[in-house]
Amino acid sequence: MNDKKIEDELKKIWDETPVSHSDSEKKASWEAFQSKAFPVEKKKFKIWRYAAAAAILIFLSVGLGTYFNNDPLQDEIFASSNVIENTTIKIKTVFLPDSSKVDLSPHAKIRYANNFESNRKIEVEGEAYFKVKKDKKHPFQVFCNQTITKVLGTSFTVTQQDENGVIVELFEGSVEMSVANQDKKWILKPGEKFTYGNKVAEVAEFSRFMDFEDEKLSIVGTYIESNYGYKVILPEEYSNEKITVRINKKEDLKTIIQLISEMYNLNYEINEKLKKITFH
Template identity: 45%
Template sequence: MDEKDIEKKMQEAWNAPVTEQPQGKKEALWQEFAREAFPIKKKRRAWVYSAAALIVLSLSIAAYFTLSSTGNSNSAQAYTIIENPSAIIKKVMLPDSSVVELEPHAEIRYAENFKHNRKVTLSGEAFFSVQKDKQHPFSVACGKTTTTVLGTCFTVSSAGHNSVRVNLYEGRVQMNVKDTQSSWILSPGEQFVYKDGRVAVEAFNRFSDFDNTELSTIIAYIKTTYGYSVEIPAEYLEKKITLRLNKKENLENVVGIIAQMYELKPTIDEKVKKITLQ
C-alpha cells in the first residue's frame, strides 16, 4: 500500500461515523489495516502501535466533540436559570430582547447560545412577548407541551407535569405534545389546555372592556394589572372613556392612549412605579 492509499485509508477512518464498537472488533480492524499499510520489519512495530494509539485517540476526541455538539453531554452545554422567589411579577429581558414576566415562584432556563437557539424551559407561569425572528423560531417547553412561535404574545402556565394551559393574545402559535404526532395551531383568543393526556382548544376573553367608564376606574385597573400608581389632575378623574384593552397590553401603550385622548404628557418613574400625567 503506497502513501496515497495510506492517506486515503486514514481519511476514510477520520470521516467515518463515530460509533461504539466492541474492543475486540476495534483491535481486529486495526490489525487488518496495519497489515495492509505497514507490512514492514519488526523494528517498525512500535511506530505502528503508536500510530494506532494516535488514531484511536483522534477518534475518541472526535466522538467527544460530536457528543458535545449534539447535546448528549450535559456538562458541555451551559444554561442560564432565572427564578422568581418573590410574591410579585418579575420582568426579564432575554438576550434576543424578548420579554418574560415571571409569576411568583416561576422559573425559566435557556442555553447561553440563546440568540441562535431560542428554546426556553418553563416551570410555573409566565407571560411571553416574543421578538420576531423568522430564522430562529422561539419555543417554550412546559411539562409535556411545547409552544413554538416566530413572534407573538402569550401566557403559559403549569400545575404539575401533566397540566398545562396556553393563552394566545397576539399572532399564532403551534402546540405539540410529547409522544404524539398531532399539532395544534392557535389563533388570538384561543386557549390550549392539556391535562392528564387530554387536549382541548377553547375560546377565552382576551380583552378588558370599558364602556363609558370614569377615568378613575381605568387608573384603578392600571394599578391592579400593572402595579403602577397614576397621578393625574383631579378634573380628569370623572371624565368618561370607552376603551377595549388587550389584557396583556403593554403598559406604555395604555398610558399613551390616555395621554393622547386628553392631550397630556406622560412620565413613568420605574423606580417607584409611578405614572404622572400632566
C-alpha cells in the same frame, strides 16, 4: 500495563465522573461494568478489548447525564444554562439575548441555554408572557411539562397548572402546539387557548381584551396598578371622568398611558424607581 493497572485506572476515572446519582448507584454501575470487562478468571486481553473498554468509558463520561437522567431534551437545553426567577410579588420583565421579551409572573422561572440566539429553546415553570422577536431561521420553542409551543414571532402566555397541566393563551400571531409522544399538532389563532391536563388536549376561545364601558378613569388606574405594578396618580378633577375603551390584556403599559394622555389632553411622568405614573 497489566490488567490490574488498567482496571485501577478505569475505576479512578469512573469515580471522578460527575453524576447526579448516589455513591451506591455509582458503585453498582461500576461493578456491572467491571464484571464484564474484567472477569475473575483472567485471560489474555487483546488490544481491541482495551480499546473497547476505553471507548465505553469515554461514551459514559460524555453521556452520563443522558444515561442516568433519561431526558435528552433537558441535556440539549440546559447543558450550560441561564436561570431567571421572579422572587418578587410583581411582574418581572426580562429581555432574552435575541431581544424577545418575557414578563415573569411572581414565583415564575425560565431556563435557556447560553447559545440561545441560535438555539431558541426555553423552559417555563409558573406563568410567563412572551413577546417573541421574529426569526424564521431559528424558531422559538417553549417547553412546559410535556408540551411544546413553537412560534416564529408572536405574543402568548404559558401557564404551568400543576405537575402535568399547561395552558397557552395566544394574543397575537400563531403558534403550533404539540405534546410529548403524540404526533398530532394544534395550530392556535389569536383569541384561542390550548389546555393540556390528564393526557387530554383541548382548544377553546378566551377573551384577550379588557373592556371598560362608561367606567371611571380611576378604575382604569386601579387596573393598571393591579396588572402592571405601577400606581396611577390622576388630577383630582379627572378621577370621576368616564371612559369607554378596549385594552388588550397584554398591551404594553406605555401604549395605555399614551392613550389616556391623548384622550384627556394630559401630560404624564413615569417614576421607575417608585413605580408611579403621574398625570397632570
